Amino acid sequence: MKSGKLYRDGAMLIQCKSRRISPWKIICDKEGKELLYTEIYQRNSDVSGISDMQTKESSRAEYGDIVGRRYLLRKMDGSICTSAAPFYAAGERLTENGFPVCRMPRVDHALMDIQGKTCVLIRKKWGEYVLQDEGGKVLMQILYAGALGLQYEIETCSTWKPEMIVGIVQLSRYMERESEFLNV
Numbered sequence: 678m679k680s681g682k683l684y685r686d687g688a689m690l691i692q693c694k695s696r697r698i699s700p701w702k703i704i705c706d707k708e709g710k711e712l713l714y715t716e717i718y719q720r721n722s723d724v725s726g727i728s729d730m731q732t733k734e735s736s737r738a739e740y741g742d743i744v745g746r747r748y749l750l751r752k753m754d755g756s757i758c759t760s761a762a763p764f765y766a767a768g769e770r771l772t773e774n775g776f777p778v779c780r781m782p783r784v785d786h787a788l789m790d791i792q793g794k795t796c797v798l799i800r801k802k803w804g805e806y807v808l809q810d811e812g813g814k815v816l817m818q819i820l821y822a823g824a825l826g827l828q829y830e831i832e833t834c835s836t837w838k839p840e841m842i843v844g845i846v847q848l849s850r851y852m853e854r855e856s857e858f859l860n861v
Contacts, residue, residue, distance in 0.1 A: 678829040683843050690839040693847060700854075702847050704840045712840045713758060715847045716749040748787070748851045750844040758841070761787040761798060761848050763855055784855035787848070791841075798849060804829075806849045817842070819849055 678684070681693035681702075691712075694703045704713040750759035766785040787798045789808070796816065799807045804821025818832040831842060 678831055678843065678846060679823065680828070683839050691843050693843050700851070704843050704847075706840075711753050713844050714751055714753065715844065715851070716751060717851060718747055718749065719745050748848045750841075750848060759789060759791045759844060759848065761789045761852070763787045763852050784852055787852050789848075798845070798852065800849075800852060804853070808845060817845065819846055
């Protein structure tokens with residue numbers, strides 16, 4: 678993936694476009710047909726289709742999610758394909774330790790619901806992510822590989838639609854931004 682475009686064997690499969698004055702992204706096929714879009718929201722906002730994800734999260738409340746923030750990957754009709762709840766790293770939960778005076782708390786994983794299946798997106802280090810299923814099987818690896826522009830190497834063990842790959846990369850970028858002031 679380079680500069681928002683996913684390539685396989687030199688051929689572009691999918692492209693990602695920005696919306697004006699918004700962190701949202703629109704994922705389009707190579708002809709420009711809009712397929713999916715990303716969205717960031719807070720739990721207390723009025724968003725439909727997230728009750729199942731909230732139920733799953735309540736059983737894993739020990740992680741201490743980020744005040745109800747969610748990253749969504751939606752179809753163009755508004756239905757949710759993927760929902761991700763970012764979580765603070767162990768030992769950096771605000772409920773236990775309060776807010777650190779000298780820096781922002783670090784986000785190191787997100788609990789994801791990908792079309793009804795629970796997965797975890799783990800931030801290994803800056804620009805390096807691993808997507809695992811509940812059993813710990815690696816489904817995807819995302820590695821930042823570019824010195825200029827956004828360039829990622831993506832390895833998958835499963836068959837993913839290209840638009841889902843780009844969507845998951847965009848959700849990992851949102852997670853990266855949660856900790857961007859920690860990257861020195």
